[in-house]
Amino acid sequence: MKDKQKNLLGFEKPLAELYEKLDELKKVSSAGEMDMSEEVKMMEKRIENMRRDLSVKLSPIQIVQIARHIQRPTTLDYVALLLTDFIELHGDRNFGDDPALVTGIAKLDGQSVIVMGHQKGKTTKENIARNFGMANPEGYRKALRIMRIAERYNKPIISFIDTPGAYPGIGAEERGQAEAIAKNLREMAELTVPFISIVTGEGGSGGALGIGMGNKVLMLEFSIYSVISPEGCASILFRNAARANEAAMAMKITAKDLLELGVIDEIIKEPVGGAHNNPEQAATYIKSAIIKNLKPLLALSHRELIADRYNKFRKMGIFEEQ
Amino acid sequence: MKDKQKNLLGFEKPLAELYEKLDELKKVSSAGEMDMSEEVKMMEKRIENMRRDLSVKLSPIQIVQIARHIQRPTTLDYVALLLTDFIELHGDRNFGDDPALVTGIAKLDGQSVIVMGHQKGKTTKENIARNFGMANPEGYRKALRIMRIAERYNKPIISFIDTPGAYPGIGAEERGQAEAIAKNLREMAELTVPFISIVTGEGGSGGALGIGMGNKVLMLEFSIYSVISPEGCASILFRNAARANEAAMAMKITAKDLLELGVIDEIIKEPVGGAHNNPEQAATYIKSAIIKNLKPLLALSHRELIADRYNKFRKMGIFEEQ
Amino acid sequence: MSIHNWFKRKKAQQETAYVRERLDIPGNLWVKCYKCNQAIFTKDLEDNLKVCPKCSYHFKLTAAERIIQITDPNSFKEINQKIVSKDFLNFTDSKSYAQRIEKSILKSNLYDAIVTGLAKISNLPVALGIMDFSFMGGSMGSVVGEKIARLIELALEKKAPVIIFSSSGGARMQEGIMSLMQMAKTSAALGRLRENSLPYISVMTDPTTGGTSASFAMLGDVNMAEPDALIGFAGPRVIEQTIRQKLPPGFQRSEYVQEHGMIDVVCDRRQLRENLSKFLRWFDER
Amino acid sequence: MSIHNWFKRKKAQQETAYVRERLDIPGNLWVKCYKCNQAIFTKDLEDNLKVCPKCSYHFKLTAAERIIQITDPNSFKEINQKIVSKDFLNFTDSKSYAQRIEKSILKSNLYDAIVTGLAKISNLPVALGIMDFSFMGGSMGSVVGEKIARLIELALEKKAPVIIFSSSGGARMQEGIMSLMQMAKTSAALGRLRENSLPYISVMTDPTTGGTSASFAMLGDVNMAEPDALIGFAGPRVIEQTIRQKLPPGFQRSEYVQEHGMIDVVCDRRQLRENLSKFLRWFDER
Numbered sequence A, B: 001m002k003d004k005q006k007n008l009l010g011f012e013k014p015l016a017e018l019y020e021k022l023d024e025l026k027k028v029s030s031a032g033e034m035d036m037s038e039e040v041k042m043m044e045k046r047i048e049n050m051r052r053d054l055s056v057k058l059s060p061i062q063i064v065q066i067a068r069h070i071q072r073p074t075t076l077d078y079v080a081l082l083l084t085d086f087i088e089l090h091g092d093r094n095f096g097d098d099p100a101l102v103t104g105i106a107k108l109d110g111q112s113v114i115v116m117g118h119q120k121g122k123t124t125k126e127n128i129a130r131n132f133g134m135a136n137p138e139g140y141r142k143a144l145r146i147m148r149i150a151e152r153y154n155k156p157i158i159s160f161i162d163t164p165g166a167y168p169g170i171g172a173e174e175r176g177q178a179e180a181i182a183k184n185l186r187e188m189a190e191l192t193v194p195f196i197s198i199v200t201g202e203g204g205s206g207g208a209l210g211i212g213m214g215n216k217v218l219m220l221e222f223s224i225y226s227v228i229s230p231e232g233c234a235s236i237l238f239r240n241a242a243r244a245n246e247a248a249m250a251m252k253i254t255a256k257d258l259l260e261l262g263v264i265d266e267i268i269k270e271p272v273g274g275a276h277n278n279p280e281q282a283a284t285y286i287k288s289a290i291i292k293n294l295k296p297l298l299a300l301s302h303r304e305l306i307a308d309r310y311n312k313f314r315k316m317g318i319f320e321e322q
Numbered sequence C, D: 001m002s003i004h005n006w007f008k009r010k011k012a013q014q015e016t017a018y019v020r021e022r023l024d025i026p027g028n029l030w031v032k033c034y035k036c037n038q039a040i041f042t043k044d045l046e047d048n049l050k051v052c053p054k055c056s057y058h059f060k061l062t063a064a065e066r067i068i069q070i071t072d073p074n075s076f077k078e079i080n081q082k083i084v085s086k087d088f089l090n091f092t093d094s095k096s097y098a099q100r101i102e103k104s105i106l107k108s109n110l111y112d113a114i115v116t117g118l119a120k121i122s123n124l125p126v127a128l129g130i131m132d133f134s135f136m137g138g139s140m141g142s143v144v145g146e147k148i149a150r151l152i153e154l155a156l157e158k159k160a161p162v163i164i165f166s167s168s169g170g171a172r173m174q175e176g177i178m179s180l181m182q183m184a185k186t187s188a189a190l191g192r193l194r195e196n197s198l199p200y201i202s203v204m205t206d207p208t209t210g211g212t213s214a215s216f217a218m219l220g221d222v223n224m225a226e227p228d229a230l231i232g233f234a235g236p237r238v239i240e241q242t243i244r245q246k247l248p249p250g251f252q253r254s255e256y257v258q259e260h261g262m263i264d265v266v267c268d269r270r271q272l273r274e275n276l277s278k279f280l281r282w283f284d285e286r
């Protein structure tokens, strides 16, 4: 509870008071002065209700804050919670091993799968080690190498997307960030195996899409997916990064918006207040969603899988034609 | 002539005197004092005869010297002399462009081909720029990328081999010199197009083999092909690099030896004294050899080409079995 | 004026963008080179394919100019000309996207940031796409993505090689996520082309960055670039802000990118047609 | 003594190399760790899979020891045991190659630097190759190449995954160019395996360098390595001589090589069997 209280976002401040009261009630109760268990329960209910109320009317920029929450479960959290027999595979066999993008083999309910995802940290130190989840070209090339293993051995692929974007650094440019992402897009389109992508936090532009061309693309309720960060968009188009709220609204970056646009296939529910309030619960929801979506794909032939993915992305675009 | 004279190898010193006399005869002749054209012709004949005599009884280490001759024609020399419509293709689409290994498209008598080869320099400056023909991993990866273009568009591949070896540097190790060569070996074995490799100078170990798994492997008369340099072998096995002569003899590294061992398919004749004495002539010999060897390969199916190459290398090895 | 009305009025003007012959350079008789600052007689510049005769600076070309420079005379037949962008997000910054589209169409004499069609180069057929930076900075939205995908699908049908000239700052933000999806769409189409062993030559011109470089522009069997073009994923300003240090000289320029392994041929515009012909012949003949 | 005579005498001794149970460590009751210099009770070291209980230094294993550690009891069936090297170049340095071969066979209780066979790990069938550094430094000549090629061809026939433990200084110079050709031969065989979607796990142990690393050892679907093993193409001394500067700390060691992208899993010997089982199950099951 302490953790949740500490990590309240700005707009969640009304909760702070309730949490404080809850603490008091618990203290009294545990001191044995009187039985407050009913009151504790009621207060917990009130907190949950307020959280629910807050969730319902979240603005896009508030959802951005949840999507970026420092305690938000990461790829390796979900791997541990919803998969078994995981072994991480390292390296692109070219240049390096990118800690910002993890890959490996695992089992999902007995099914051998390939899993990959951007990896953020939960502390500054971890985040520095993970480059804040911003992959370098070697991360995308590792992912491609591992996707080809999946293909060679006919195993489905699951990708978790959670990145502010591909890293914009000198080395990244020199080693071909654009080339690495572009090649992944082309190769993902041609994969002969079922592929499910899940945006779990920040779906940051090409860096997200670089492992995101699933036959099904799912999104957690409070995640975002965008061609540019709201701040970036605001600073370019509105010449003022502080107008990120407007940009977030204008660009349609929430799961709900993207489902309406037909860019994603399904929204995965989150626990009240966001996945970080109950990672286990969130993992359960994700696992069910994967299993449900994977099943029909497993029945498709290699050709059908490629055609399915091609048609999915081929359709995307809105324009007028005379 | 001056050049040839300047670049005489140690064992060619007897030629120096003849060249001097030739120069004198020419001087007298051109001064118009008397007509020495007959004498000039005779002297040229003597020189050629002596060169021929020297060639016949060359020791392995003398052949090593010719193979490494600073004036020996390089890959780009042969490209210019025996191919047309060459466009160099750069880069491995990963990390860099290796000037020590050049690749490109070209035409051979109207046939579209892919060409590649190690590239040495003819001056110290050029050699530094070309890293003395010692490729880094990105060189081998560029070669692989280009071989795949050949395969995609069904064009034959010609590789020119002339390297002391793959570069043994820190960066080369870090970027996976071993991996790059190993992957090339595996992928060359699976190529669906005709592939001819020609050792034109130094065939230095894995660095040579890394682009050398042709359906046919040819060698210029005074080139060498070896698992380790004679100096390296001597310093390890004889603990004395100066005993390179012995090592060169013991390891069987000349074209003649390798033909006997069944490791190469054909020896390409060189002009008297070595290819550097007449690069145009050498190129003509090479061109004929390529055309002759390519013809039957062009009639083979993809499967047959793979099988042909597999069987060729599968057979290599000498052992006893009970 | 709605797009539909605009179409009607437009019809009266001229059918295709590529008939324009005038080079699009400000000034009349003389122009000042952006790089060497010298004055050049406009006629000389045009005769020199809009390459500065003094310092070889490559001025940007319109799609129409490029078509004239590269294709066999009168061989270019435009396809899918009248696909027009739509402001489906009702996106407004200082202006609405709808207004921007209309203004760009009128100003550029184009329908969007790419012109596609079939043409011949040295008598060999090609499916040709040419981006035009003058239309909203060559940004890629649904129309650019759709036209590229259709071009590639037509090439598959006709068994023609594909050449795309890119000149683009990246994705078109006013279309939000949909602009990102064009990266997937165009790359997937190129995947299909590749599976069918049809050649693709990408020619990157100044600038080729963002979502354009991170999709179709980098995926050539052969990647070509004009000299000194800005080519990269992130823009130089974004990188400087991120790493808080100066960028090395030549960073993200064609020659630098070539040294780092991403570009096969950096090619002066004056040799471009010849080199494209050589490549096409190489692919085409046995 | 000719190889043939030797075979006869050998026959009287024992049929297979892998029946040896004693770990091959000098000294009797106590051994000194090469790394931490501490004295270890031999029994403790053996119980700990020849990993120093104090500093986790991994002592080299013989092929026989590795087989016992990795495979299901009595599951290993050796194949192609009696292929023996031949001094076909009449190669003589301080000794003739013929003498070296004979001496190595007698000393190592092996026929050459690799043992190959079929086995089970966690009840799953594998085609297994295990190099032994004690035979001429694990160098690869015709016999090593041939046995690996045959192992892979058998795996193709049996549809079994392949696991090869490498421990080798590289090519066997005494066989000249023929040792180089083994790189081509083994890699080609792995190409065929891959085309048929049969898994290959490479386990690199100390040392894996030269022609061995530049062929089959680097080509795993999964590349594993024991901790702190020397893994590289050129030997550290050659590199130092070439570049005339000191090598960075940890250079060419498993962990360093992993950071540079070439190794999937650096695995302590005590977890090796379990991880191999996990991989085999993952490949084997749907």
Ligand SMILES: [Zn+2]
Binding pocket: C033, C034, C035, C036, C037, C038, C052, C053, C054, C055, C056, C057
């Ligand atoms: Zn100028």
Ligand SMILES: [Zn+2]
Binding pocket: D033, D034, D035, D036, D037, D038, D052, D053, D054, D055, D056, D057
């Ligand atoms: Zn120890």
